[in-house]
Amino acid sequence: MEWLSRFLDYLVAERGLSVNTILSYKRDLEKFCSFLTPQPLEKATKQDLFRFIQTLEKSFSIATQQRQIVVLRRFYHFLLKEGAIAKNPAAHIDPPKKGVQIVRPLTIQEIEILVKTCQTPMEKALLLTIYGAGLRASEVASLSLYDVQEGTVRVKGKGNKERIVPIAEIVLEAIDAYLKMRNDTNPYLFVHKSKNLKREGILLIIKRISQKSGLSKNIYTHLLRHSFATHLLQGGADLRTIQELLGHSDIRTTNRYTHLTKDHLQLAFDRFHPKP
Numbered sequence: 301m302e303w304l305s306r307f308l309d310y311l312v313a314e315r316g317l318s319v320n321t322i323l324s325y326k327r328d329l330e331k332f333c334s335f336l337t338p339q340p341l342e343k344a345t346k347q348d349l350f351r352f353i354q355t356l357e358k359s360f361s362i363a364t365q366q367r368q369i370v371v372l373r374r375f376y377h378f379l380l381k382e383g384a385i386a387k388n389p390a391a392h393i394d395p396p397k398k399g400v401q402i403v404r405p406l407t408i409q410e411i412e413i414l415v416k417t418c419q420t421p422m423e424k425a426l427l428l429t430i431y432g433a434g435l436r437a438s439e440v441a442s443l444s445l446y447d448v449q450e451g452t453v454r455v456k457g458k459g460n461k462e463r464i465v466p467i468a469e470i471v472l473e474a475i476d477a478y479l480k481m482r483n484d485t486n487p488y489l490f491v492h493k494s495k496n497l498k499r500e501g502i503l504l505i506i507k508r509i510s511q512k513s514g515l516s517k518n519i520y521t522h523l524l525r526h527s528f529a530t531h532l533l534q535g536g537a538d539l540r541t542i543q544e545l546l547g548h549s550d551i552r553t554t555n556r557y558t559h560l561t562k563d564h565l566q567l568a569f570d571r572f573h574p575k576p
Contacts, residue, residue, distance in 0.1 A: 303342055304329050307378050311443070318460060320438045321500075328371040341381055346389040353393070366395035399475045410515055417513040425471075425478035426490055426497075426505060430521055432471035434528035434546050437521040443489040448475060457547035465545055470504040529554070 307325055309315045317325075335352050347517070349372060350421055356365045376390040408412075411431060418424040430440055439455050447454040451462050451472065475489070488496035497505075503521060510519035517523075529542050543554040 303340075303379060304333065304375075306382075307375055310378060318458065320458075325375075328368050328565070329375060331368070332372060341375070343385050344376075344389055346393070349389055350398060351554060359502070368474040369393060371397040395424065403416040404517075406517065406519070408531065409522075411527065413513050414509055414519070418454055419512075420465060421474070421478040421481050421506060421567050422490065422492075423509060425546050426502065427509060427524070428471045428474045429489075430502075430506070430526055431524040433465045433467050433526045434532075435465075436525065437506075439497045439547075440490065440502055440521075441497060441499045444487050445479075445489055446487070448489065449474075455547065459549075461547060461549075463547050542547070 303397060306323055306325070307329070311325060329341070331345075332352055335355065336344055336348060339529065341350070344392045353365065356368060357361070360368075362456065367440075369398055371389075374384065377482050379385045380388045414427055415424060418427055426440070429435065429443075433453055433455070435453075435455060436457070439449045439457055442456050443453065448467075451469075452466050455465055457463060482491070484491060484494040486494055486496060490497040490502070492501060506519065506521050506524070510517075513519075525546070532542050532545070539551060539554050543551050546554060548554045
């Protein structure tokens with residue numbers, strides 16, 4: 301674990317990566333470390349990496365596999381540069397190619413079911429904040445009480461870039477109802493047992509709401525964000541506006557939401573296209 305710590309220190313000191321990215325690297329490497337136990341990370345062979353990737357293929361999405369392999373490649377490149385290993389076992393291991401994956405957003409009716417499923421003011425406020433502002437779990441975890449004001453929420457996104465996102469009255473009402481139930485002095489917006497709610501805790505809460513809702517879809521925080529963007533697009537918002545609201549640095553990232561509205565466009569075409 302010594303080399304893992306040194307690698308993370310290197311990422312902080314020389315690469316300037318964000319805290320969330322560092323934590324993601326740490327989780328991925330610890331996963332591989334558990335797989336190797338008791339063999340240390342610096343003793344891993346290419347065969348070890350291939351066996352590990354095979355286990356990922358059974359349980360994780362292509363995106364997760366890609367990220368894990370990229371992390372391993374960077375870690376072993378670091379070990380090679382530091383002289384800890386003579387040969388990089390991950391040098392010629394390529395991430396799997398990502399095919400076209402169509403993520404079906406939730407419908408407005410399904411969002412309403414999720415909201416009705418919430419059993420506490422905190423659950424309702426959390427769900428509506430994620431969906432109502434299109435936030436990532438990590439962004440919600442970092443929100444403070446002072447970030448919500450005058451119908452907007454100040455969000456710190458990737459690369460510590462800040463953006464201001466307007467939020468609907470229903471979201472503000474849910475947040476107010478939740479805050480009235482609190483009796484602590486924690487400055488974070490979402491807390492559990494007087495401690496700020498972490499990203500993992502947020503994911504678990506959304507998963508619990510999903511399971512109790514009776515909906516058959518696999519519902520997770522990023523799907524709520526997808527649904528937020530898609531519903532805006534269906535309502536007539538332009539891509540540039542959605543890009544700003546989501547905090548995307550590249551419009552091409554936002555552009556992937558356009559294919560999600562094919563059914564909506566077909567309905568509009570059938571309704572308004574002049575008939576001969």
